[in-house]
Amino acid sequence: MNLADLNKIALAMVASGKGILAADESSGTIKKRFDAIKVESTEQSRRDYREMLFRSSEAMRQYISGVILYDETIWQDAADGTPLVRLIEQSGAIPGIKVDEGTQALPGCPGELVTAGLDKLAERLKKYYERGARFAKWRAVIDIGEGTGGPGVPSMTAIHVNAHALARYAALCQAAQIVPIVEPEVLMDGGHDIDRCFDVTQRVLNKTFQELRVQRVALEGMILKPNMVISGKKCARQASVEEVAEKTIRLLKACVPAAVPGIAFLSGGQSDEDATAHLSAMNRLGGLNGNLPWQLTFSYGRALQAAPQKAWSGKAENVAAGQRAFTHRARMNSLASKGEWQADLEKKAA
Ligand code: 13P
Secondary structure (H helix, E strand, C coil), X not given: CCHHHHHHHHHHHCCCCCEEEEECCCHHHHHHHHHHCCCCCCHHHHHHHHHHHHCCHHHHHHCEEEEEECHHHHCCECCCCCEHHHHHHHCCCEEEEECCCCEEECCCCCCCEEECCCCCHHHHHHHHHHHCCCEEEEEEEECCCCCCCCCCCCCHHHHHHHHHHHHHXXXXXXXXXXXXXXXXXXXXXXXXXXXXXXXXXXXXXXXXXXXXXXXXXXXHHCEECCCCCCCCCCCCCCCCHHHHHHHHHHHHHHHCCCCCCEEEECCCCCCHHHHHHHHHHHHHHHHHCCCCCCEEEEEECHHHHXXXXXXXXXXXXXXXXXXXXXXXXXXXXXXXXXXXXXXXXXXXXX
């Protein structure tokens, strides 16, 4: 492992004013997204859609540091035969790859999940590196009891096995000279309040960093991708933007070592504008407090893609409109990553 090079890549992934496009939906998930815009999900429609994003040159050059790809996409070529990975590289962004293989039921823990994909991971990482991937992603999913699992959820077992798998994955990535994005996602589904989200996320992050240390992962060569501390979707009291920012920053300061170069949040089902407003408020707060030890940026899937998907709707004549919508969201989140977003910028664009 060359840690200096891993650190260089990690810093580039969170470069000022830039963030990550999570375009790594599995075939099942992208089908759901396409169903919503009435587009048939085929190998070609998935390629055309992603090619549209990667050819959005303003967004890709100015606001996007890296793109997380799904296995199918990393091997695909654009319509003119150029590998999609090359399009990303030509824009100056870094190609990355989702390497987890989704979740499975966790035996003995009803309603809870563990992420699969460690088998043969070392061999897969080698092939992805040769194809151009310089970072990877693995997502662990932690449900809060009021979501689907009931009381006693999350169990210590679920938190432990998921943290263990995240650290195993991260160590294998670094050995393959690939920067791991470590993503322990506490879901926002359910009626829990923001303080319960704080407590559960704290347990999850503490356990994750404990496992990362036990398995000798170099913190300088990784990126953390956490959820924000936020009210459950069905909670009657929705915390304000300021409260989300304050509690998220407080938690991260308590749990995330300064050696980690960057934190790139997931959007997790927040509205596009909420995800942007929260990120901007956190960066404003960080700046006011004499700066944070890590860069805070975005690694959004839905909050970057919902608008372009709708504008595109599977029609070749809408490619320019889809690219405009993507560029707008990428620019808003770029501003948020510097604490400079304001709501009226959204209205002006509309
Ligand atoms: P969302 O921003 O839609 O949560 O997706 C990010 C991601 O990569 C989930 O694993």
